[in-house]
Amino acid sequence: DIIRDLVKWENTTNEKVLERARQAIRKSWRETCAMNAGKPGFDPDELPAFHDPFAGGGAIPLEAQRLGLEAWASDLNPVAVMINKAMIEIPPKFAGQPPVNPESREKKELFARTWEGAQGLAEDVRFYGNWMRERAFERIGHLYPRVEITPDMVEGRDDLNGMVGQKLTVIAWLWARTVKSPNPAFSHVDVPLVKSFVLSRKKNREAWIKPVVEGDSYRFEILLGKPPKEAQNGTKLSWGANFRCILSDTPIEPKYIKAEGVAGRMGQRLMAVVTQGRRGRIYLPPSDEMEVVAASAQPNWLPKGAVPKKLTGGTCYGYGLDEWGKLFTQRQLVGLTTFSDLVLEIREEAIAQAKAVGMVDDGTLFDQGGTGATAYGDAIAVYLAFAVNRSVDRGSTICSWDSSPKMEALRNTFSRQAIQMTWDFAEGNPFSDSSGNIVKNIDWVTKSVAAFIGKTNCACLQATASKQQMSSGKIISTDPPYYDNVGYADLSDFFYVWLRRSLKPLFLDIFATMAVPKTEELVASPYRHGGKKQAETFFLEGMTGVIQNLAAQANEAFPVTIYYAFKQDTNTASTGWETFLEAVIQSGFAITGTWPMRTELGNRMIGMGTNALASSIVLVCRKRPADASTVSRRNFQRELKIALPEALEAMIGGRDGASPIAPVDLAQAAIGPGMAVFSKYAAVLEADGSPMGVHAALVQINREIDDYF
Secondary structure, eight states: OHHHHHTOGGGTTOHHHHHHHHHHHHHHHHHHHHHTTTSTTOOTTSOOOEEETTOTTOHHHHHHHHTTOOEEEEESOHHHHHHHIIIIIHHHHTTTOOOOSHHHHHOHHHHSSOOOTTHHHHHHHHHHHHHHHHHHHHHHGGGSOOEEOOHHHHTTOGGGTTOTTOEEOEEEEEEEEEEEOSSGGGTTSEEEEOSOOEEEOSTTOOEEEEEEEETTEEEEEEEESSOOHHHHTTTEEETTTEEEOTTTOOEEOHHHHHHHHHTTOOEEEEEEEEEEETTEEEEEOOOHHHHHHHHTOOOSOOOOSBOOSOOTTOBSGGGTOOBGGGGSOHHHHHHHHHHHHHHHHHHHHHHHHHHHTTOOOOOOOGGGTOOSHHHHHHHHHHHHHHHHHHHHHTSSTTOOEEOSTTTOEEOOTTSSSSBOOOSEEEEEOTTSSSTTOHHHHHHHHHHHHHHOOOOSOOEEEEOOTTTOOTTTTSEEEEOOOOTTSOOHHHHHHHHHHHHHHHHTTTOTTTTOSSSOOOTTOOOOOHHHHTSHHHHHHHHHHHHHHHHHHHHHHSOTTSOEEEEEOOOSSSHHHHHHHHHHHHHHHHTTEEEEEEEEEOOSOTTOGGGTTSOOOSSEEEEEEEEOOTTOOEEEHHHHHHHHHHHHHHHHHHHHTSTTSOOSSOHHHHHHHTHHHHHHHHHTSSEEEOTTSOBOOHHHHHHHHHHHHHHHO
8 A cells, every 4th residue: 555655646745655655664674673683784773775876867766765765876977966966965965944045035924934855945946047047138138039010920810910019929930951952053042951841730720831932032931721731741852861942843862961961051041930929829930130130149158079970769960960069059059058157156146145144154065065055055056057958958959849739839859869850940939938948947947856855865976887885785776778778878968068067166076077978888889889799798798797796785685676678579679688687697696576667658758659668677686595506497497387377477467357567568577587487596507518598598488478378
């Protein structure tokens, strides 16, 4: 019952439910200590600490902290380290404190209330974040002018009747990338590369862009009503970078587009403007003045570093967008650098006001162990930097316009875990009230901070999983990299370069490098290691070293739990799964259980439109006894026939019951009980006396599973 209540989203911050779970944990620990009385490390009054050596986004350490454990997190990736600091390390340092901002202090009802957990800190993030927005608007608001409805705009537009003279806030400017026409007759004209001219698919409010050709030039009009087929296809001819010249219908081949992009000759042209009306989106045609304003933005800084040449889900590198700074318009760069610079300015204001209300200050940075006003200012800066990072995700030329009925909004850069090329892109207004605006991003961060309970002191450090010593004597649970699935270090650079700009003075060691470390990242990337075989060897040796390190340090009273959410339905997936299992077993672990867990969102990035796992498989591992015996292949097969049917019955909830495991997950989850049989032995011996490998064991296990069904 406790777990059923605990996993409900609405109980995320329900203290009654959380306290029931904490009491159950404390009771279990006391019982464990009684069974191990006299042994070192079994103090019934002190719960064991927790550690996740692949902390990533911080979900597991955060849950450990919510359940009352002292949580430790580590990761090689500095972006992950900062996320974990923001979630588990910073909140406890300032838990229960009231906000320091003057607005909250002036309102007696706010000042007198009880501030639980990190609620006071969250209120300051909200206040200083909005202050940052206002200061930014003072500096660069002229780059984001409102659009005045003119009589010419109203002609033929029933949706604009009665609006002449009104000034509308822009939500987004919609641009098309351009290249010179390959047709010699129009080689002087920049022609648009557009995936779709559709603006809105909402019933009875459809809108689309109509290109009007006039000799050797063209312009864009906005029309209402159901878009024709040609509008839906834009100027694309087929999948990929295959387009047509809007003036001559001459095909524009991918090779030509790539060459133009690499040569720096790819441009952009404004197609439409999205504004906010009283009853929804209003789409307006572009004007020369709008393009002039956009071009007037002059950034004084560019993010440095190379865009990855290869990514699992695709990259824009081959089209000339080969550096991070090239992924943004000039106006986007001015906006984002302005917000980034204000992070440290606002920090100084927060420190001054914290001192003014009596917060003690030792002048020590948070990263150096400070807990006073200076460290508090650092904390505010961290959360504001993450709000800016959310704006970066919604503020690049990789963002496109979502015309679907329920959205009509800006897509973010990482609509999937890749940096795919976009042809027509949406430039959002950070000062609007729609998607991507800075206030909404501040609100997201504020709500998150307010939900952090922060009752136990926790810590996060940057460390390589194979070398770290933080696991010693702790409970270990982790979600390691999935073979060659996603290269997070490559993707993280997109955010790292902006975080580093704002936070390097406060966290010198974490932001010491120009880019996220990649050499030691445990991902089997062939392009990094010289080929698939070398990549597989790197992953196997690296993961074996990591798990050996965990086995040597883990608290023997508890199993080590390892999450794995990688399907065995393709050759690559099978290689990844086998390599991972090989690493676990070679490290000296036996797999004593498998727990299928519903952990993956159906709409998560990599799952959209794919037959993706609905659950993770949690491997429960204990160190295999040094005196573990060997077994013959025949006896191994005999034991599988006994053990697997019983395990499978439990997984499907009985033949007449509803399956608690999603059908797409059953084949993967069922491998666990079989591996439990295989891994408890020092070796399973083939007829010739050689040890059976994981691949051969999986063949036997899958055969028994097939026979069962």
